Amino acid sequence: MVGFIILAVLSFAAAVGVVAARTPVHSALYLIGNVVTLAVFYLLLNAEFMAAAQVIVYAGAIMVLFLFVVTLLTAGKEERERSEGLPGQRALSGFLAITAGVLLAGVAVRYSAGPSVRPFASGYGSLPAMGRLLWGPGFDYLAVVALMLLTAALAVLVLNRAVDDGRRPAKVKEDPS
Amino acid sequence: MIRAVPAGDVVALAAALFAVGAVGVLVRKNPLIMFMSAEMMWNAAALAFIGYAAEWHQMQGQLMAFLIIATAAAEVGIGLALIVWVYHKKLRLDVDDVSEMKG
Numbered sequence: 528m529v530g531f532i533i534l535a536v537l538s539f540a541a542a543v544g545v546v547a548a549r550t551p552v553h554s555a556l557y558l559i560g561n562v563v564t565l566a567v568f569y570l571l572l573n574a575e576f577m578a579a580a581q582v583i584v585y586a587g588a589i590m591v592l593f594l595f596v597v598t599l600l601t602a603g604k605e606e607r608e609r610s611e612g613l614p615g616q617r618a619l620s621g622f623l624a625i626t627a628g629v630l631l632a633g634v635a636v637r638y639s640a641g642p643s644v645r646p647f648a649s650g651y652g653s654l655p656a657m658g659r660l661l662w663g664p665g666f667d668y669l670a671v672v673a674l675m676l677l678t679a680a681l682a683v684l685v686l687n688r689a690v691d692d693g694r695r696p697a698k699v700k701e702d703p704s
Numbered sequence: 705m706i707r708a709v710p711a712g713d714v715v716a717l718a719a720a721l722f723a724v725g726a727v728g729v730l731v732r733k734n735p736l737i738m739f740m741s742a743e744m745m746w747n748a749a750a751l752a753f754i755g756y757a758a759e760w761h762q763m764q765g766q767l768m769a770f771l772i773i774a775t776a777a778a779e780v781g782i783g784l785a786l787i788v789w790v791y792h793k794k795l796r797l798d799v800d801d802v803s804e805m806k807g
Binding site for chain 2: 539542561571572576577581589593599600620621624627633636639652656660668675676678680683686
């Protein structure tokens, strides 16, 4: 339980860091911290495969992609965010989001069943069990994931083709994936 | 192995992370930071699924978390491509610059 609290505090602090960081690269580093603490949570919750997948996909692929784009777009620039817009929008949206979070957390704690004393089935959450699930009853999900990733790759190719729109000289645009 | 952490606390943490991510999406104007906050919201949803999967001893929840992680990966590819594309048009990173639907 002590470990849970420490991890929860670390994870929450990293999350606040993502939102409060001034530059996107700091946000990206905080997000890596958040992702890694969540992976440890998955281990605590007997989800070994998901912990590995979380680290590989998020810290390994997604964050590298983010860092590439951050260095591509913001290298050597320091821009303050403009603050015009709807008056009070920031305060109101922050208040509403935090209210929603507190309500959700309250409901989660209120209807919690407490620590389970039932032992897990052997192999729960392990790679063989996940594999059997994904290639057996959950094969639809695997097929949908494959289709979705293929569609995303095609969409990125279409979005990043070099177009001569007459206003700017066509140039080869960097593919972020 | 016997679990020591009640699922309700895990889901409460997930709700807190979700709220922080929502604040980031609503308050920040840099599309990259907004996007990272949205990633955090996906992560919070995955954590809730895995917490309840441990509560009910059902691996279907982990299957859903797998789906969420894959969706997040696909979404990051498309989203970052869009951000790069808009940046090449506008040369600024600010969502308020993208206020019209003209091509």
